[in-house]
Amino acid sequence: xxxxxxxxxxxxxxxxxxxxxxxxxxxxxxxxxxxxxxxxxxxxxxxxxxxxxxxxxxxxxxxxxxxxxxxxxxxxxxxxxxxxxxxxxxxxxxxxxxxxxxxxxxxxxxxxxxxxxxxxxxxxxxxxxxxxxxxxxxxxxxxxxxxxxxxxxxxxxxxxxxxxxxxxxxxxxxxxxxxxxxxxxxxxxxxxxxxxxxxxxxxxxxxxxxxxxxxxxxxxxxxxxxxxxxx
Numbered sequence: 001x002x003x004x005x006x007x008x009x010x011x012x013x014x015x016x017x018x019x020x021x022x023x024x025x026x027x028x029x030x031x032x033x034x035x036x037x038x039x040x041x042x043x044x045x046x047x048x049x050x051x052x053x054x055x056x057x058x059x060x061x062x063x064x065x066x067x068x069x070x071x072x073x074x075x076x077x078x079x080x081x082x083x084x085x086x087x088x089x090x091x092x093x094x095x096x097x098x099x100x101x102x103x104x105x106x107x108x109x110x111x112x113x114x115x116x117x118x119x120x121x122x123x124x125x126x127x128x129x130x131x132x133x134x135x136x137x138x139x140x141x142x143x144x145x146x147x148x149x150x151x152x153x154x155x156x157x158x159x160x161x162x163x164x165x166x167x168x169x170x171x172x173x174x175x176x177x178x179x180x181x182x183x184x185x186x187x188x189x190x191x192x193x194x195x196x197x198x199x200x201x202x203x204x205x206x207x208x209x210x211x212x213x214x215x216x217x218x219x220x221x222x223x224x225x226x227x228x229x230x231x
Contacts, residue, residue: 007201011099016045020063021050021064023041023042023061023185024185025063026038026041026050026052026061026063026116027041029061029063029064029114030052030061030065030066032065033065033066034065034068035066036095037054038053038056039053039054039055039056039216040052040053040090041053041101044073045073045075046084047075048062048063049061050063051063051068051086052068053090053133055199056087056090056091057087057201058070058083058086058087058090058198059071059072060124063168067145071083071215072084073211082196087213088212088213088214089213090213091209091213091214092211092212093217094211095211097215097219098116098142099192099196100142102144102189102192102193102196103116103142103143103144104142104143104144104145104158104159104164104165104168105132105140105143106140106141106143106155106169106205106220107139107140107141108133108136108137108138108139108140108141109137109138109139110138110139111138111139111140112138112139112227113136113138113140114131114139114140114141114142114211115133115139115141115142115207115208115210115225115229116141116144116208116209116210117129117141117142117143117144117208117209118144118146118193118196118197118202118205118206118207118208119143119144119145119146119174119206120144120145120146120147120148120149120155120205121145121153121154121155121158121168121203122147122149122150122153122154123148123149123205124205125205125206126172126206126219127173127206127217128225129185129220130169130172130173130220132220132221132222132225133225134173135222136222136225136226136229139229140171143168144193144196145158145168145189145190145193146190146193146194146197146202146205146216147190147194148173148204148205149205152187154171154177154178155187155190156181156185156187156190157177157178157179157180157181158171158178159187159189159190160181160182160186160187160197161179161181162179162184163180167179172209202217203217204217204218205217206218206219208220208228210228210229210231212228212231214228214231216228
């Protein structure tokens, strides 16, 4: 009887339609159902579900991807937000994948620590961060300039300058207006940064990203910034 049961179970597993889902089958079903390509797929902390990463956001799906939902999974025993922890892990892993070539790079002190900030040249709170960065010291700041408030005014002039980092610092920290942009200037970086902002669902400035996987929106004091950098 035991041998018959094992044989029957083995045969059942070979029947199309009852095979266990795999990472690849979930990827394929996701593409068929939604047209979206997963950046990462793995079993979710909840049995019977899969965790899918799409554009650095986490979704949960069933084997056939007939159901997709987003939200936080909470471990009731430890009171841990499992989804948030996973998002931080994904952000840490993807740190080196940022398009740093589109950012304005400033180095304060030795520049051994790093932070990314989405900023607008017409944003008062963004301007306050220049003093905070200088006070923190030993920091490399990658600023993705995005027109959020008054269009491309000042933003375009800065990215079109001979030295965008110097023009940015002069305007944001010293109030020295950037020179007019030369005719025919290629300011397409502003559009690329705007698309990046949309990808990361950024709705305010300044928004900061840290190598730890954390992100914060709004001006910070030097003490608050230091605390985030030490995580």
